[in-house]
Amino acid sequence: MDLNQSMRLLSSWIAQIGGLGLDLLWRFIHLVVSLWYIVSGIIEAVESYAISLGLNKKYSSINIEKLRCLAVVVDIEEARDVSKVIELLQWLRTIGVKQVGLFDSQGLLKKSKDLILGTVPGSVLSEEIGEKDSSPEQNPLALEFISSSDNKEAVMKAANILLQDYLKSSRPENDKGENFFTETHLNEALRVVGENVHAPDLLLVYGPIRSHLGFPAWRLRYTEIVHMGSLNYMRYGSLLKAIHKFTGVHQNYGT
């Protein structure tokens, strides 16, 4: 009996020690993974600062001509801090971006339009670019302010316009509208509603969620989408890196 009891005690100890060992191994793996994330985060931060300081030659010249239109989506909580948005726009102007669409779902940036236009040097509303023959600025930064009302609501209004035009038009009885409802017609109807149909080449998302938060869907067909993280932690180097990466992207457009 003593032997059995000793054996039971021994196996119990072995099981406990083995379990403890496995637990420590599991925690060690967690530690290694977390240290990996910490180190990679430090490397990313250092790289970003190096890019900002111009130490990385690879990012010193960017083919900015490829980026005709950039859109920025800002989470509504972060859109309340307009100073960060202004700083971002100043960086974009430094990089050489010519056209920027600013989006937040509730139109907070639209309300701060005057402040932003007054603070960011060389910025004008994109609608005014064509109207004025000569801008005082040689390279103005064209800004567009967009909100959720420019998304589904705008498509709905455009659909209503198409509907009214179709019903008013004289057409053969068997015409099912195949030649009436095309992408071109909806583009035109959106313009009538006052919307810009120009598709951005690159969409930068600033916020906790990797989602475009209701940016006008019609315009997003082939847009590159990059999640940049929180606006509070934005870095010039990360911005430059994202734009540089975009200039290297090759799209097949499905073919």
Add this chain to the structure above:
Amino acid sequence: MLSLLSSLLSLLFVFLISFFIITSHFSFPLSLLKLLGFIKFTASRDDDDNYKRDEGTYVVGEEELQRELMPRHVAVIMDGNRRWAKREGLLTSQGHEAGAKRLIEFSELCFKLGIHTVSAFAFSTENWGRHKIEVKCLMSLIQHYLKSKIQYFQREETRVSIIGNLTKIPESLRQTIHEIEEATKSYKKKHLILAIDYSGRLDILRACKSIVHKSEAGLIRKEDVDEAMIERELLTSCTEFSSPDLLIRTSGEQRISNFFLWQLAYTELFFSSVLWPDFDKDKLVEALVSYQRRERRFGCRV
């Protein structure tokens, strides 16, 4: 011995907290909870499994997936078949075949995890521009898989719907589509949607046209046209959850490519660098964990 181990763990804890404080100025994907989760003082231990979980959670590897936070609708853009085939030294057709197999496994796993609807971008309108032989091969592959899997979907009680502009696809494929949709239309708990010859913009246009015809027939008035009506006319109205909660795109490309434009307004976008035939269970869990960690506000302040 235990006190020595406890001291060691305490030292580790202090070390990690210092690291966290130093790195809190940087935007790392690391949370305090995750760090604290490392230190579990094992003063008392059970004989059972250490990882006691509540009912309704799944433990996969080191991460937990919670059933109540599972997305209801997951959409996937299956990109990378051709690159995968090239990397493996195979033909493009074999790459697409591997992609089709992966889709079956992917949807099976999603349904097992409690996801109701899975939609996949199988063939876009723009894909007609590819080489004729590749297009023909794709159409044959889709037909072969749909035909051979009818009984499987019936056994699994999975409803299958195919959406898109199906006028240009071969007649034989159209018949197979009709067959599988009829055979599975009564199932309600799981729904697999395949988008074939689909374009997000054309879906919106089609919805507008449908509204026009209804208006001509006197079924609706002009003033009734609103967002909800357009949504009801979109091809995704075949499912209860027409807006995906999570979109996964593989192969590293970071764009929507004309898929579900209207429906993706508040969808969590997950871009994976892995090629589609390599997108296995671990990668899906990574996407779902990423989804479950997000705080989605749908444009409102919570």
